[in-house]
Amino acid sequence: MPKSTMKNLFFPSLRSQQIAITAVAFVLFVAVISLVLYTGTKKSVTLDVNGEKMELKTSAHTVGQLLASQDIEVAEHDLVIPSVSTPIEEGLSIRWEQAKQVLIHMDEDTKKVWTTDQNVGKILAEANVKLQEHDKVTPNQNSNLEEDQTIKIQKAFQLTLIDGGKEIPLWSTSTTVADFLKRENIQLNEHDRINGEMGDILKPDSIVEVVRVEKVTDVVEEPTNFAVVTKSDAKLLKGREKIVQNGKKGSVERKFEIVKENGKEVSRTLLSERVIQEPQKKIVAVGSKVVVATASTKKSNVVSRGASAPSGGKEFYVTATAYTAQCNGCTGKTATGIDLRSNPNLKVIAVDPKVIPLGSKVWVEGYGYAIAGDTGGAIKGKKIDLHVPTKAAAYNFGRRQVKVKVID
Structure with missing residues (x-):
């Protein structure tokens, strides 16, 4: 190939490379400038x-x-x-x-809220939840929610606690009696009880009554009465009594278990008994002797109306009246058993035994010797009633002051 041809082929190729390099360089320049301009706008x-x-x-x-x-x-x-x-x-x-969903459980209702706040109090305020002083919030209002996005509210209600007889109004969020006693730190002693069951459900105005039970032992010494024993005494006039032996109370020690509810005794059970001193019986002699007055002429029994007063004996004045066994309603028998209807001439007087003892032998001025053998409802104190044979004699005697001597 001729040298001129080869030269012509070489120069066009070189020019193409130069153009490509220039183009690349330009693109790079524009890119750098653009990057600088872009970065400068951030x-x-x-x-x-x-x-x-x-x-x-x-x-x-x-x-x-x-x-x-x-x-x-x-x-x-x-x-x-x-x-x-x-x-x-x-x-x-x-x-x-980022907002999170929080569940608010209030008693039986559930409310869903979206919030970006973690503070319980603020979340409730956002949700327009109204709280009372005694409501229970879990977690408490000052804390923040963590993983469990749930708030539990127990609405408080008013009830009455009667503890040992003392009535106390309270607010509570408890569901049962047992839970209420635990939350209020109310301790039950061994014998204490509640009126109702521990599992009873509490509602507004419920009453929880705690009965405080106390068992104590009491030892007391108490007197015991003596028995009265009577025995017949033929030497005593019928109707008269004589104390032979005075009675004396004994004593016994008794042990009791006493149950008190709210401080008041409700039961007392005898546990044991021990005699400390035996009581001494009272012995009373009761007369059985029947006095029989006679109309004998012996001076030892009857003295005529005109007989003079005997010497000796207790002497005093009394108011005297007269009566007869033939009166209406009269039985004819005296308090000592003398039959005056069968013996109308017997000398017998009715007396107050506190003044003249029954059975005593007496002398009455203007009447003579007689037996104190009768009593009368109107004969009280220094009064006597003289037995005479007829109503006429009784009326004739009337009422007078006479001297009386109690001989024996």
């Missing part, structure tokens, strides 16, 4: 994502574009400050918090 911002902060540069025009560039999908209830439509400016601080 703005520095601070992004807070759920409490974690980062510094970054962005060419996004709005907050929403920035979040999207970070693969953050903003939901309806999420918190974005400032709003997604806010233009990006140099040094802008952006905060995004």
Whole structure:
């Protein structure tokens, strides 16, 4: 091949390479310039994502574009400050918090709320949940929610506690009596009891009654009464009594178990008994002797009306009246058993035994010797009633002051 031909072929090829290199260099130059210009338009911002902060540069025009560039999908209830439509400016601080669903259980109802807050009290305020002073909130209002996004509210109600007889109004969120006693730190002793069952369900205005039961042992010494024994005494006039032996009370020690409810004794059980001193019987002699007055002329039995007063004996004045065994309603028998109807001439007087003992032999002025053998409802104190054979004699005697001597 001629040299001229080869030269012609070489120079066009070299020119093509130079053009390609120049084109590449130009493209690189434009790219670098573009990159410099692009980098120069980015703005520095601070992004807070759920409490974690980062510094970054962005060419996004709005907050929403920035979040999207970070693969953050903003939901309806999420918190974005400032709003997604806010233009990006140099040094802008952006905060995004993802909303979470919280369940609020209140007694039998459940409420669902979306929130970005973790504080229990603030979440309840957001949800417009009204609380009373004694309501129980779990977790408490000052704490923050952690993994379990659930708040439990137990609404308090008023009830009455009667403890040992003392009535106390209280607020409670307890469901059963047992739970209520535990929460109120009410301890039951060994014998204490409640009116009802531990498992009873509590409702508003319920009454929980705790009966305080106390068992104590009491030892007392008590007197024991003596027995009264009577025996017949033929030497004593019928109707008269004489104490032969005075009675004396004994003593016994008794041990009791006493049960008290709310401080008041409800039962007393005798556990044991021990005699300390035996009682002494009272012995009373009861007269069985029947006095029989006679109309004998012996001076030892009957003295005529005109006989003079005997010497000796207890002497005093009394008011005297007279009676007859033939009166209406009269039986004719005296208190000592003398039959006056069968023996109308017997000298017998009715007396007050406290003044003249029954069975005594007496002398009565104007009447003579007689037996104190009768009593009468109206014969009290220093009064006597003289037995005479007829009503006429009784009327004739009337009422008078006479001297009496008690001989024996």
